[in-house]
Amino acid sequence: QIRCYFGETIALYFGFLEYFTFALIPMAVIGIPYYVFAWEDYDKYVMFATFNLLWSTVILEVWKRICAIMTYRWGTLLMKRQFEEPRPGFHGVLGINPVTGREEPVYSSIKRQIRIYLVSLPFVCLCLYFSLYVMMIYFDLEQWALDYHEENESKFSSLMLFVPSIIYAVVIEIMNRIYRYAAEFLTSWENHRLESSYQNHLILKVLVFNFLNCFASLFYIAFVLFDMKLLRQSLATLLITSQILNQFAESLLPYWLQKRHKKRMKKRMCFLKTDTDLSLVEQVNLEKEMGTYF
Known part of the structure; x- marks a missing residue:
């Protein structure tokens, strides 16, 4: 069974690489002329965006079908759902499972639905409204920067045109x-029994908010304001700022924290060299705080 899962994983991995490369070639071939010639015709951008939307949807649906064919061929189509155990965070009153006959926590689905629709759903809607409100503040800042640039045409005013997008990108990452x-x-508070149900609800919450929070301004500029210059400026600024913030949060910050932790541990080890009689608890705590190694 382990070899079955391992072989399926390897096959899916290489199949995904091959299929993903095939999916990107048409988009790259069609997108290169748009980048090289810098067409200003709005209809051409609509056609290209429509092609990307349809092509991405077709690719994803065909890939789902290929995954289903491969899982059926390997005999693992229903295996995960049949043997899925309750998630570790699931809690409730102990009861008897009518299927397995084992004693396990039982939680009312009505209480879970009440928590989802009366607490989680209003909270998500409130967050979406707040995201749209922040977006409108961003457009007010863009208008202020544009008016300032028209009144005082200088290098400083030109740089000020990018400030609202940079601030908005930072706010997006924080939100x-x-x-x-x-x-x-x-x-977690909704208390889902299965890990798959927990992940599905979490993905739905995060996906809806992230999509609106990250791309609502771009859709508004493209399909309401019809301002291609502002769209290119906002898109470039948001992407570059987001990449810089992600690199800092994923690379520089962990590296700095690790160096700081090692420096603190070296000082502590130098301090403890004079005292070699450590108790077992102190020795365990000291080794626990040391850095990991492989």
Whole structure:
């Protein structure tokens, strides 16, 4: 069974690489002329966006079908759902499972639905409204920066045109991270029995908010304001700022924290060298705080 899962994983991995490469080739071939010639015709951008939307949908649906064919061929189509155990965070009154006959926690589905529709759903809607409100503040800042540039045409005013987008990108990243913690807390509080149900509800919460929070301004600029210059400027600024923030949060910050932790541990080890008589608890705590190794 382990070899079956391992072989299926390897086959899916290489199949995904091959299929993903095939999916990107048409988009790249059609997108290169748009980038090279810098067409300003709005209809051409609509056609390209429509093609990307339809092509991405077709690719995803065909890939789902390939995954279903491969899982059926390997005999693992229903295996995960049949043998899925209750998630570790699931809690409730002990009862008897009518299927397995084993004693396990039981929680009312009515209480779970009440928590979902009366607490989680209003909270998500409130967060979406707050995200739209922040977006409107961003457009007010963009208008202020544009008016300032028209009144005082200088290098400083030209740089000020990018400030609202940079601030908005930072706010987007902060809101996404805060909302992620809130979504995880709410999903755990809903007390889902299976890990798959927990993940589905968490993904739905995060996906809806992240999509609106990250792309609502771009859709508004493209399909309401019809301002391609502002769209390119906002898209470039948001992507570059987001990449810089992610690199800092995923690379520089952990590296700095690790160096700081090692420096603190070296000082502590130098301090403890004079005292070799450590108790077992102190020795365990000291080794626990040391850095991991492989």
